[in-house]
Amino acid sequence: MHNRSFFRIFMQTGAWLILAFLLLPMLVVIPVSLTDKSYISLPQDGLSMQHYTNYFTSAEWLWATGTSLFIGVGVALCATVLGTAFAIGCWFLSDRMSTIARWILITPILVPPVVQSLGFYRFWVQLGLIDTYTGVILAHTLLALPYVSISVFAALANLDRRIPQAARSLGASVWTTVISVVVPAAKPGMMAGAIFAFIVSFDEIVGVLFITVRNVQTLPKMIWQGIQDNIDPTIAAVATVLTVITLVLMAVGALRKS
Amino acid sequence: MTPGLLTDRHRYWLLILPALAVMIIFYIWPLVNILGISVTEPEPGLGNYALLAESRPIQTSFIITFRVAAITTVFCLVLGYIVSYAIYNASKRGVGLMVALVLLPFWISVLIRSFSWIVLLGRSGLVNDALMGMGLIDRPLRLMHNEFGVLIAMVHVMLPFAVLPIMANMKGIDRSFVNAARGLGASEWTAFWQVYFPQTKPGVLSAALLVFVLSLGFYITPALLGGGRVLMISEYITYQIQEFLKWGTGTMLSVTLLVATGVVILAAARFVNLRRAFLERG
Known part of the structure; x- marks a missing residue:
């Protein structure tokens, strides 16, 4: 009996x-974002909202956020x-x-x-899509397609094949059946x-680093450049917001499900 | 073959074709181009591939890549197994919370999670600050810009990918075999190791394949936490392209990495149901 409980307690x-270990490291950005210093640290002499002010008043950060939202919605539409x-x-x-x-x-x-991004880069140069919104949306749509097709296919596993067959035999065309029964x-x-x-699109960084220059600035790209150049707590504020x-x-x- | 049947099939293909064509033209074709560049730049031939046998830095990079991927996989499997087991067997309370905590990291970008580790492990990061504040160390420890930092962040990022296949597998396991073994006098450990664990092997193997393949090609976390000192092959490729403009070498390494990934997947096909692992995962 002792052995049994030890095993359970251990697990x-x-x-x-x-x-x-999974959760806590993600939460450290919260106190750091509230620091009163201009470098990465815990708050020392009090809490400060200056890094949030920085984010919400910076045209560059806001524009990048808008760009990522716009591209993400475009990708969601195309890929779906x-x-x-x-x-x-x-x-x-x-x-x-x-x-x-x-x-x-x-x-x-x-x-x-990295491999797919090299491919994108060379082909996008030929097509003139480098540093364009179209180029990024196209690349991200390709990366998102597997997830859409897998989840739609999984949803259809529950659909009885006889139902669309019944619709067809009652005279519905393929298109009507698809739209009103399968979809x-x-x-x-x-x-x-x-x-x-x-x-997928909102978080994507490697492809964007290869196929954009200055014109298209996404949020992950701003964060990436921020980490490379000088890590300032604004990134922690952005991370906290997200x-x-x-x-x-x-x-x-979770509430809507239950 | 009645004409009616034929046209229906055509209509179904019309639904498939747009996505398939886009994928082949804008994704598969550029990858084929990469293969082409690797045997034509700077001059036609297999000169770039000779570097695999000649260049020590390239060999070292491949060794680091496989080592980091292997260690990450082992840690993710052990930790992921314990979490999955607790969710389906040991816990009575908090199962919903546990599942939510496993899924949460999927929704937060790898970039932000890696940034968190930089904040923690950096030279003047929170861990060093705390240790020095407590007087445990005089000088900051080097916790990142080495393999330790890369590994801890890689395990953190990859762990959810290990938990999901193992959980999916455990969900379908009937406890009655273990209960029977216990009833016949097996200790809890024996019942687990000889009866339960073998049933979970398919999930463990899919998890291993998924984590290993994703780790082989990983770029963001090694690049940020390795600080140029843990050059995994993806980062090595970007150096060749962005710093030295050596497209021949960069594309050759890309093809080699792709082939290595393919070989790993095909070798795993003997033990892992690939359809289950990739095509039908939820």
Whole structure:
């Protein structure tokens, strides 16, 4: 009996320690963002909002935030439309060829970011897409497509194949069946896919470092340059804002589910 | 083959085609171009690939890459297994909170998580500050710009990727085998090690493959926490391109990294259900 409880206690305590290791480092940005010093440190003589003021009054930081939001929404739209159509087509066919197509569509998950970025750079130069919004949205859409197609396909796993067949035999065309029978069933997957796509784009950095110069400044690029040049607590303020928004959205999502 | 059936198939392909065409033209084709550049610049031939046998820095970089990826994978598997086990077996309270904490890092960018580690481990970072404040050390310890710093941040970033496949696998395991073993007199450890653990192997192997493959090509965290001293191959490639404009070398290394990744995946195919690991993961 003693041995049993030791094993359980070990696993459970271990798990909470590991979760603390996952969570706590992400929270250190919060006190650092409130420091009264102009360098990375804990608050010493009191709390200060100066680094938040810095962020919210800096045209550069705000513009970069807007750019990332804009590109992220564009990517979510493009990737969700393309990826949903793709997954629905594959679901109807469900044969060897469509499985190969699905493997092709998920290659961006497996290819190292630097390798694909070199590819983007050379091809985007040829197409004149370097340092353009179109270029970034296109690149990010490619990176987001695997996630959309996987989550839509997963949602369709619950759809009984006889339902679209019934619609067809009652005289509905392929398009009507897709729009009024399959798409509604795919909706949860589409929603999840769109959110994934937005986040993939919003967080993407390696590709942006290769295919943009000065014209397109995204938020991750500003953070990256900030870390490289001089680490100032403004980055901690930005990180805190993003973390808090994420936590709030997760809490809202969890509440709506329950 | 009735004409009606044929046109339906065509319509399904019309749905597939836009995404597939975009992927092939703007993603696969540029990758093929990379292969082309590696055998044509600066001059046609396999001269770039000869560097793999000749250049010590390149060999060292590959060794570092595989070593960091392997160590990261081992730590992620052990830690990820304990968390998953606690979620499905040991805990009664707080399971929902545990799952939420595992998923949370996915929503916070790797860049910000790496920044947090810089704040903690830097020369005048919070850990050094605290240790000096307590009088435990006189001079700051070097906690980053070395392999230790890269590894701790890599494990932090990769851990959720290890937990998810293991959790998905454990979810489907019936406890009754373990209970039967216990009822027949096996100790808790024996029941775990001989009955439960073998059933979780598929999840562990998918997790290992996923974490190892992602670690091999990882750039952001090693670049930020390695400070140029832990040159994994992705960072080595960017140096070749951005500092020295050596496209031949950079693309050759890219192709080599891609082939190495492919070999790892194909070798793993014997033990891991690749469809499950990549195509159908949730």
